Every structure is written in structure tokens, then in C-alpha cells.
Amino acid sequence: MLGKLALPAKRCYSRCTVFFVCVYVFYTAVIQALTMRFPTAFATLRQHHQRLWRGAMLSLCLLALLNLHPSKQYTLDEVLERGQLRVIGVAGPTTFLPHGDAGVRGLQYELLRQLADELNMSLVIEQAPNADAVISALKAGEADIGITGLVNDDPRLAKLLLSHPYLETRLQLIKHRQHTVSDEAKIAVSANSAEAQTVLHQQYGSVVEIRHATPDTLLSELNAGEVDYTVLTDSEFAARRMSFPDLTIKTELNNAQLSWAIRPRDKTLQRVANRFLDTATKDGTLKRLTAFYSQGNTFNSFGVMTFQKDIQQRLPLYQTQFKKQADKHDMDWRLLAAIAYQESKWDVAAVSPTGVTGIMMLTKSTAKEMGIANRNNPQQSILAGSAYYQRMIDKIPATVHEPDRTWMALAAYNMGYRHVLKARELTARYGDDPDKWLDVSRHLRQLPRSGQALVYVQEVRRYYDALLLEGNRHHWMASLDKKWVVAE
Structure with missing residues (x-):
């Protein structure tokens, strides 16, 4: 366990105190005995005995104070004794998102869950409205680790410790496709940020600093025409461009790194955090998680335009049915809508080369199994598709928790449950965790049609995030209220 790497502070100081007392008692006894036996030889030493005694007592007092107030350099034992790793961060597509009523998903959640597992404790995530709130909480000792989304050279991070980087990224200058840039271009950035310093140094225009700005705030300002440009990391813009189809990249700026605060x-x-991230980098865990939670090429320029058009024109036709069937199975309607979009792009007349058809693209056998007569009828198709997905969820063992449960059920929905079962068996055989999608997906690659299923899960996840973003552009969760999410 990583937790065993650090000796608890109180235990350390207590042992030092006991040792010092024993030495002092032994020393005093020896001095008294020798003075009585050889009074002349030890006369000088006896004269200094009172001074040595006062020094010893002062040292004991200092050790006692340290015992009551351990050095902040040894506070990991506080975390271990508490049994919870407290994390505070800004919720979003590059950090963590709500998953169901109480679950969480996302790159940072997955990484921190693994760290908490290795420390043999639960993970507690508190959402914050912005990076400044994260920094304040860390300085006040209200959290152990913070997810700020700020690049490492941001001046606001100066008084915090930083882990080794978990992501290499680039700053990008973002513009609106259709707006004319004024002679004195205005560039929106977060106040006191590294982006502000970059813009000033490279002289792209006048800086408009916005206090407590989030990526959504900056993109909204640009989209509304209030400014001419904004600056974001490539990962933050890629994760949000599906909701801002008229925004695009003007130019690449400098490289940057992201770390835990x-x-x-x-x-x-x-x-401890550095050793964990180093190991996750060496064994490929970090690379696989980053790839899974990335946007890939799903929302390129054409994909963004198409997705927005379909949201406006097609989704309203079926949204009521998505909600009705999702409520029946206690699932998020946006997940059901994302499955349908990956299947048919919400086109009721869609037909695949293999003969599956309808908005949920059901085979004849699946439609019959689910008890519907017309798979081209959108209402029947959504009813059958949601019921079939629920059947896959029910087959996944109870030991598999969210969000892994969803990813495995999606793979089963696409390629059949027996293939997922086989992949779980292979995962266990090779000593990996059959309850974690990251491990199961690696071994799924050994099976036929696995590539299609892996792409399917990732694409549904991307559409799901995009639909969630549409309704939560300015705050992903109830970010103005403190809401703790505990992952055991």
C-alpha cells in the first residue's frame, strides 16, 4: 500500500519523545552515581548538570509541541486515519461528470479512484464553481487534492504543491467563424491567469480579464460577440466545441502541462501522488484513460454542425419517448438518446447493410425477443431498445460498479453479452480486474468484432457527454452548492 510509505506523524514524534526521556533518565542516573563515587573528577561535569537539564527539558517541550501539532510535511497520516481522500475540483468534461443519481465518471475520477484504492480508502469528491474556489479550499486545508484545470505555470498555483503532470496540452487562441475582429481585438481570459500573461507577452490584442471564469464562461462570451478571442487548452475546447459550432481555432500558442494541486x-x-502518476504513465493506464475520455474526431467541424442540426430538428420529435422509457428503467434519458444517436443519428428510416433498421437499429430477432411488431415505429423501437439495454445491465454482476457497469452494458448491447462475459473471464485469467472496464476493454480486443464494440462504447459516451453539456453549459452539477460524492 502507498499509505505504508509514510510513517504517521504522531507515532514518529511520540517515539522520539519516549526515546529522549529514557536517555535523559539514564544520563541523570549515571551522572549521580559517578559524582558520588568520584566527587573530584566529576566536579566540573556536575557544575554543568543544571544547564544540561534545562536544555533537555526545553527539547522535551519542543517535542511535545510537535506531537500536538505535527509538521504539515507529514499530514498524509491524517488522510490515512480519516479513511477518505478528499478531492475538490471543477466539474466538466475533462475532469468528472455526474453519472446517474449519485455516480461519477471522467478522467480525473478514474485516476483518483485508483489512487484511493491503492491507499485503501474511499474517495470523496466535492465540486467547486471555479478554479479559485478550489485553490482557496486547498489553502484552508478543506481538501487534500485539487483539480483546477489550470496550467502549471499559472501564478494562482504558486503557493500550492503540484504533482507530476498528468496531461501535456497546448494553449489555443479561439475565434468566432463569422464575427469581424475589431482593430483593437479583445481577448477574454481568466483573471490573473497564465493565459493572460501569454496574451500580453505575444501581443494579440487587449486583455479582458474575467474573475472566476470557467471555460464555459469564456466560450459563452466569445460566442455572444462580447469579445473577439479567448484562450483555452486544446482539451478544454475539444470537449466543448459540440456546443459552440461557430467557434474555431485561430492559432496554436505555447505548450502547457496539467497537474494535480x-x-x-x-x-x-x-x-505519493507522483509515484502513482509515474506508475500509471509507465504501465499505460494514464494513456488508455486519456484516450477513452478524449473527444477524438467525433466532433470535427462537420460533426459539430451535424450534431447541432440534429439536436434542433430531430431530437424534439423523440425526446418525450426517450424520457418516458428511461424513467421506466431508472436511467438517464440522455444516455438512451445517445445510444439511439450512435445507432441511427435519430433517423427512423435508417437501415444498415446487415438489415437492422429503425431509430434503435434492432435486428428482427431482438425485436421479436422484446415483443414488438414494428421496429420501424419509433415508439416501439425506443421501447424495445431501452428494455434490451436494461436486460444487459441486469446481466452485469453486482460487483461491477458505475460507470464501468454502463460501459460493459453498452458493449454487450452492441456485440452480445456472451462476448463481454468471455472478455471478463480473460481479464481475470491474466490477473487484471474483471470489474473494471479499463481492464476488460484491453482483453476484449482479443475477440472478433471487438474493435466495433470498443468504438461503439466510446462514441456513445461522447454523445452522452455532449447531451449533458447542452443542458448544463454553465454548471455541470449543482456547482454553487457543496455536494459530496463518495465513491467506495
Whole structure:
């Protein structure tokens, strides 16, 4: 366990105190015995005995104070004793998102869940409205690790510790496709940020600094024509461009890195985080998670325009049915809509080369199994598709928790449950975790048609996030309220 790497602070200081007392008692006894036996030889030493005694007592007092108030460099034991790794971050597509009523998904959630598992404790995530709130919470000792979304050279991070980078990224200058740029271009950035310094240094225009800005805030300002440009990392813009189809990249700026922020002076926790991230980098875990939660080429310029058009013209025709059937199976209607979009792009007349048809693209056998007569009828198709997905969910063992349960059910929906079962068996055989999608997906590649299923799961996840973004552009969860999410 990583937690065993650090000796608990109170235990350390207590042992030092006991050792010092024993040495002092032994020393005093020896001095008294020798003075009585050889009074002349030890006369000088006896004269200094009172001074040595006062020094010893002062040292004991200092050790006692340290025992009551351990150094902040050894606060990892506080985390271990608490049994919870407390994380605060800004919710979003590059960090963590709500998944169902109480679940969480996302790159940072997956990484931090693994770190908490290795420390043998639960993970507690608190959402914050912006990066400044994350920084304040860390400085106040209200959280152990912070997900700020700020690049490492941001001046606001100066008094915090940083982990090794978990992502290499680039800053991009973003513009509106149709707006004319004024002679004195205005560039929106977060106040006191590295982006503000970059823009000033490269002289792209006048800087408009917005306090407590989030990526959604900056993109909204640009989209509304309030400014001419904004600056974001490539990962943040890629994750949001499906909701801002008229925005595009003007130019690439400088390279940047993203890291976890750690409360001040907690160097032990910093070392543990660094070792974990180093291992995740070496064994490929970080690369696989980053790839799974990336946007890929799904929302290129054409994909963005098509998706927005379909949201406006096609989704309203079937949204009521998605909600009705999702409520029946206690699932998020946007997940059901995302499955349908991956299947047919919400086209009731869609037909695949293999003969599956309808908005949920059901085979004849599946339609019959689900008890519907006309798979081209959107209402019947959505009813059968949602029931079939629920059947896959029910087959996944109870030991598989969210969001892994969803990803495995989606793979089963696409290629059949027996293939997912086989992949789980292979995963266990090779010593990996059959309850984690990241491990199961690696072994799924050994099976026929696995490539199609893996792409399917990732695409549904991307559409699901995009639909969630449409209704939560300015706050992903109830971000103005403190709401703890506990992942055991």
C-alpha cells in the first residue's frame, strides 16, 4: 500500500519523545552515581548538570509541541486515519461528470479512484464553481487534492504543491467563424491567469480579464460577440466545441502541462501522488484513460454542425419517448438518446447493410425477443431498445460498479453479452480486474468484432457527454452548492 510509505506523524514524534526521556533518565542516573563515587573528577561535569537539564527539558517541550501539532510535511497520516481522500475540483468534461443519481465518471475520477484504492480508502469528491474556489479550499486545508484545470505555470498555483503532470496540452487562441475582429481585438481570459500573461507577452490584442471564469464562461462570451478571442487548452475546447459550432481555432500558442494541486507543504502526499502518476504513465493506464475520455474526431467541424442540426430538428420529435422509457428503467434519458444517436443519428428510416433498421437499429430477432411488431415505429423501437439495454445491465454482476457497469452494458448491447462475459473471464485469467472496464476493454480486443464494440462504447459516451453539456453549459452539477460524492 502507498499509505505504508509514510510513517504517521504522531507515532514518529511520540517515539522520539519516549526515546529522549529514557536517555535523559539514564544520563541523570549515571551522572549521580559517578559524582558520588568520584566527587573530584566529576566536579566540573556536575557544575554543568543544571544547564544540561534545562536544555533537555526545553527539547522535551519542543517535542511535545510537535506531537500536538505535527509538521504539515507529514499530514498524509491524517488522510490515512480519516479513511477518505478528499478531492475538490471543477466539474466538466475533462475532469468528472455526474453519472446517474449519485455516480461519477471522467478522467480525473478514474485516476483518483485508483489512487484511493491503492491507499485503501474511499474517495470523496466535492465540486467547486471555479478554479479559485478550489485553490482557496486547498489553502484552508478543506481538501487534500485539487483539480483546477489550470496550467502549471499559472501564478494562482504558486503557493500550492503540484504533482507530476498528468496531461501535456497546448494553449489555443479561439475565434468566432463569422464575427469581424475589431482593430483593437479583445481577448477574454481568466483573471490573473497564465493565459493572460501569454496574451500580453505575444501581443494579440487587449486583455479582458474575467474573475472566476470557467471555460464555459469564456466560450459563452466569445460566442455572444462580447469579445473577439479567448484562450483555452486544446482539451478544454475539444470537449466543448459540440456546443459552440461557430467557434474555431485561430492559432496554436505555447505548450502547457496539467497537474494535480496539493495543499501547501503536504510533501508526503505529493510524493505519493507522483509515484502513482509515474506508475500509471509507465504501465499505460494514464494513456488508455486519456484516450477513452478524449473527444477524438467525433466532433470535427462537420460533426459539430451535424450534431447541432440534429439536436434542433430531430431530437424534439423523440425526446418525450426517450424520457418516458428511461424513467421506466431508472436511467438517464440522455444516455438512451445517445445510444439511439450512435445507432441511427435519430433517423427512423435508417437501415444498415446487415438489415437492422429503425431509430434503435434492432435486428428482427431482438425485436421479436422484446415483443414488438414494428421496429420501424419509433415508439416501439425506443421501447424495445431501452428494455434490451436494461436486460444487459441486469446481466452485469453486482460487483461491477458505475460507470464501468454502463460501459460493459453498452458493449454487450452492441456485440452480445456472451462476448463481454468471455472478455471478463480473460481479464481475470491474466490477473487484471474483471470489474473494471479499463481492464476488460484491453482483453476484449482479443475477440472478433471487438474493435466495433470498443468504438461503439466510446462514441456513445461522447454523445452522452455532449447531451449533458447542452443542458448544463454553465454548471455541470449543482456547482454553487457543496455536494459530496463518495465513491467506495
